[in-house]
Amino acid sequence: MLNYKHLHYFRTVAKTGAINRAAEKLHLTPQTLSGQISILEERLGVALFRRTGRRLELTDAGRTALTYADEIFDVGAELEEALQNRLAARVHPFRVGIADVVPKTIAYQLLAPALTLAEPVKLVCKEDRLEQLAAELSIHRLDMVLADRPLPSNMDIKGYSHPLGECGIAFLAARAIAETLGQDFPANLHEAPLLIPGEDSALRVPLLRWLERRGIQPTIVGEFDDSALMSAFGQAGAGVFPVPLTTAQEVMRQYEVVELGQTLEIRERFFAISVERRLSHPAVVAVSEAARRRFQPQDAD
Template identity: 30%
Template sequence: MLNPAVSPSDEPLDARRLQQFLCVAEYSGFSRAAERLHLSQQAISSSVAKLEAQLGVTLFDRTGRQVRLTAAGEALREGASVLLAAGQVLARQVRDAAATQRRPFVVAHTPAVTSEEVHGVLEPVRTGMPDVSVTAVQMFPRDLESAVLDGTVDLALRRGITVPATLAAAVIAYHPLRIAVARGHRFAGRPTVAIRDLHDERIVVWAPPGKSFYTDFILSTCRRAGFEPTLVVNRIQGTTPASAVLDYPDAVALVTAPPGAALGGAVEVIDLADPPLAPVQAVWLPHTRSAIRDLLTTGDNPGSSLPMPHE
């Protein structure tokens, strides 16, 4: 909504004013934001007023006890956090360019993408930029977005296809689904199993439907095969996916591990007939540049177990 009292300007947005605006939005008030930033309330109000004048919009509804973001304010909050984070990344890249020892490129991955799969996905960097140091860390899905935004992580890998509102993303690899069963399960020893054969099986997942793309992907795969699966959420989180059946020996788990014996023979991984392909999605901060990231996100990735489908 345009504020008729002000004339908008095309000048670049001031980072300090954006930080103060975000603080007011977070605490729903100027006084609490002033306390948090150790500034006077008048200074915060003046800063936000100048930002509104520059943009030609009203950012807050000030009619109630708590200030509330307008539609324009919501749009600014969503973009401001990304813009400020990109500025921090640029400052770090400039410092790194002048440093004698470069910081490692940090890649986070969810437990659904194993360390071995991360190593395969990183093949273009390992061969194309052998002098680059990369650190891979495992994180739960709920922590990935904030880690990318605050610069703790340079690139995140997850099983997903939807793009977070504040981040950029691309699918860079696919891995075929297989099933893991405990030794002694009725499927053990079979060369292959069809998805429809799982209709009477309990399927171990790592989060409830709606909380994990990987769970939703498994649920959708079963429904396309014509049945509603019986899901059980694994009580052990963060371990190798194939280990899920150790505590549920009568159940199966859908994994991307290679076929054959696993975990010292306690688990067997079996090929699925016509296997669905589980995507690996790379997530990063928009408005940033990275030669390392470009190697991973452009073209077919040899770390994929199968060629990238052409969409």
């Protein structure tokens, strides 16, 4: 049987990245801790760490073990909380994977309705690449995945993609940049510095094709997987950047940028991916119904 004390030691080392720091936190000597980790590796029959310089990095087996360890100790904490407060209403966890290309503001807008249910839920969000999240969904570690594309057909995972809605795109920029480009949209994007989504984003290819069809050749100065980071660079004056129309007003307020123009010819789409063909989880149903109200059908330019 697995020794959970060893698993706790392993998790601490994995989080700190070094035997010495973990030993100090655990009030053990480095030699003792190293020995305990070796015992766990022998028990599992795999190497959990590899040394890179002065740091310890997780192997593939180590990353898998850490995922399970996190879940085990999270469940343990929930058990302790439930037993210590049995009279309190039980809060059910709602575990959501968020593809790292989904804008944070969109994720909040889509998930917020789950927090208003009559039966309370505890929202647990995990951000990662869609492929990794889909794998965790398939083994029921997640209740739902938010993504900007359907589940890829080439993935050997059983799941269903439920459209949540779509919206057009606004192009924003710092006021100093906007003043140099003029108001003739979209011609003002020609030769303008442009920030675009990274290769994992479903928006990237339609955006580049739209520019090509229009005969617009901007100067691409940056590519970003994280939309919040792209907005921060846009705020600093690095270039023009696209955002979903449904979040444009909020992004303009938060980052103090202005709109150059907008188009409905490029659509950003959002999906809830689940293992259910028909949605039944109350929080997932709430997310889906609220999304239909928020994302109204729009006609292209």
